[in-house]
Amino acid sequence: SKDSVGRNMNMLDNWLDGQQTLYLVVDEAHHAIAKTYRKVINYVCEKVSHVKVIGLTATPFRTDEAEKGLLAKIFHDGVIDGKAVKNESGIAYRIGLKDLIAKRILAKPIFDLKVENDDEVCETLGLEALNKIQNFDQLPDDIAEKMAKSATRNWKIVNMYLKHKDEFGQTIVFVLNITHAIQLNKVFADAGVKSAYVCSQITDRSTGVVISKRQNEENIEKYKNGEIQVLINVNILTEGVDLPKTKTVILARPT
Numbered sequence: 001s002k003d004s005v006g007r008n009m010n011m012l013d014n015w016l017d018g019q020q021t022l023y024l025v026v027d028e029a030h031h032a033i034a035k036t037y038r039k040v041i042n043y044v045c046e047k048v049s050h051v052k053v054i055g056l057t058a059t060p061f062r063t064d065e066a067e068k069g070l071l072a073k074i075f076h077d078g079v080i081d082g083k084a085v086k087n088e089s090g091i092a093y094r095i096g097l098k099d100l101i102a103k104r105i106l107a108k109p110i111f112d113l114k115v116e117n118d119d120e121v122c123e124t125l126g127l128e129a130l131n132k133i134q135n136f137d138q139l140p141d142d143i144a145e146k147m148a149k150s151a152t153r154n155w156k157i158v159n160m161y162l163k164h165k166d167e168f169g170q171t172i173v174f175v176l177n178i179t180h181a182i183q184l185n186k187v188f189a190d191a192g193v194k195s196a197y198v199c200s201q202i203t204d205r206s207t208g209v210v211i212s213k214r215q216n217e218e219n220i221e222k223y224k225n226g227e228i229q230v231l232i233n234v235n236i237l238t239e240g241v242d243l244p245k246t247k248t249v250i251l252a253r254p255t
Contacts, residue, residue, distance in 0.1 A: 006036040009043050016047040026074075028239055029055025033070040041074060052077075054092075147176055154180075154187045157252050161230065162191060169247035170223065173232045176253045181232045184252070188230055196222065199234035 005012065016022070024044050026032050032041065032055060045051045055075045078085055078092045100106040147153060161168060175181050181197035188195035196219040216236060223231045224243065237243070 002036050002040055005040050009040070012040075012043065013047070016044065019048050021050040022048045022052070024051055024053045026053065026055045027057075029057040029075065030059050030071070032074050038074070145177075145179065147180070149179065149183060151187075154184050157184065157250065158187045158191050158193070161188075161193065161250070165193075165229075170226070170243075170245045171230050171248040171250060172237060172243070172246055173230060173250045174253050175232055175234055178234050180252070181234050185232055188232075193230055194228050195230035195232060196228050197232035197234065198236040200236050 022044065024041065026037065026041070031037060041053060045053075053075060076086065097106065101108045157173070161171060173184065175184055175197075178197075178199045181199060185195050185197050198216040198219050219228065219231065220243075222228045224245065226245065231237075231243075
């Protein structure tokens with residue numbers, strides 16, 4: 001991975017010594033402007049005379065103009081309007097969502113149920129918070145915390161699952177934060193549903209809960225084996241995830 005390589009750059013020399021031409025493939029290429037990615041890319045380019053850097057990503061865009069400029073410096077050859085370009089940000093090859101679904105590479109999503117959130121949280125939304133949600137897809141921290149702790153909202157999520165349990169099968173729930181994961185996991189447990197959560201934080205300051213990488217891996221393995229029916233996710237299952245038994249995703253956070 002880029003992290004282990006970034007910490008041991010000289011280990012690359014065993015592969016790079018004596019090479020004149022090299023293709024360097026960067027997965028999740030929209031992250032390539034980050035320091036570790038650029039450190040690795042620059043090191044390879046310094047060691048080898050001719051390097052072609054190829055980026056792979058499902059999200060080939062950045063909203064910040066400065067970030068777009070940095071991406072263009074890394075991936076500077078491509079195709080624009082059917083013509084090859086150099087020293088500009090261009091995409092060499094693109095395939096769309098519909099084509100990937102038609103080829104059965106991606107599953108076709110069925111948007112089946114929508115549960116209106118009409119509890120006390122929505123009633124207290126101010127104009128500034130509403131503007132952030134509608135225009136920037138950002139949920140203010142205080143609103144997220146209220147939603148996470150809302151017993152009404154959490155029971156709605158669990159009750160929806162219970163009503164459609166056989167149809168839903170193994171389910172991943174995307175939640176707001178670790179507080180939400182803990183609260184929702186408790187409600188699922190009280191309802192007799194085998195659930196667990198995974199999160200990226202090692203220690204949560206507000207709850208004091210410590211989650212190790214090993215615990216995350218164990219919970220994902222239990223989910224794969226069918227020992228867990230519902231896996232609650234806080235910013236872990238986002239990129240490069242393969243959980244083929246998953247039949248349903250519940251989006252209980254802005255997505």
